[in-house]
Amino acid sequence: MKLAALVSGGKDSLLAFHLASKSNKIVCLVGVISANPDSYMYHTPNTHLLDAIAVNTGLPMLKIPTEGLEEKEVEDLKKSIELLNVDGIVIGGIASNYQKSRFEKICDELGIELVSPLWGWDGEKVVEYVSKIFDAIIVKVSAMGLDREWLGRKVDEKLISELRELNKKYGINMAGEGGEYETLVVDAPFFKKRIKIIESHVLSDNLSGILIVDKFVLESK
Numbered sequence: 001m002k003l004a005a006l007v008s009g010g011k012d013s014l015l016a017f018h019l020a021s022k023s024n025k026i027v028c029l030v031g032v033i034s035a036n037p038d039s040y041m042y043h044t045p046n047t048h049l050l051d052a053i054a055v056n057t058g059l060p061m062l063k064i065p066t067e068g069l070e071e072k073e074v075e076d077l078k079k080s081i082e083l084l085n086v087d088g089i090v091i092g093g094i095a096s097n098y099q100k101s102r103f104e105k106i107c108d109e110l111g112i113e114l115v116s117p118l119w120g121w122d123g124e125k126v127v128e129y130v131s132k133i134f135d136a137i138i139v140k141v142s143a144m145g146l147d148r149e150w151l152g153r154k155v156d157e158k159l160i161s162e163l164r165e166l167n168k169k170y171g172i173n174m175a176g177e178g179g180e181y182e183t184l185v186v187d188a189p190f191f192k193k194r195i196k197i198i199e200s201h202v203l204s205d206n207l208s209g210i211l212i213v214d215k216f217v218l219e220s221k
Helices: 011-020 047-057 072-081 097-110 123-133 157-170
Strands: 002-006 025-034 061-066 088-090 113-115 135-141 181-187 194-204 209-219
Touching: 002 011, 011 025, 011 088, 011 123, 011 181, 025 047, 025 072, 047 061, 047 194, 047 209, 061 072, 072 097, 088 097, 097 113, 123 157
Parallel strands: 002 025, 002 088, 025 061, 088 113
Antiparallel strands: 135 181, 135 209, 181 194, 194 209
């Protein structure tokens, strides 16, 4: 099938892209730029790096602006997807029925397929897989036990071990599917170049912390 992959720069969407590309032809990327940092549907931290993701994959990127209003942001995506000549879309959803049901509605109305390679995966399996094939860092935290010291940390075995303890203590989702944390992939097997962060800053309050990338370069591997 010819597919468009919804990507955010985070681990789940890029892992779904990676898995779907093994048996399908990904013809373009789709990135949603939400004005609402607490979007109901979409990843929001550091979406200004979407162009770098596109360059690294060598695929065209369709960027969709939205105000991030509930349900309206779903319609904004649908209006853009229907302009594409594709057989389906790829999403990185793991367990959110709220998101999956809305993507299914878009696909049903457009007569295309929904491809969700990670759906139903155990959260620990997701982060273990990510740690083995990607270089991903934490760029947002919003859960008990996750403070600003986690920002910028690489998703590796040490971090996963600490997530296991937090899962036991607070019940957080290991993959961050409940919004506990979000990531940025800075290198992947299919990236032409690595994203090297030069400058960044942290925005935080009592509820969450976000690492904002201010300056980066694409460096040869």
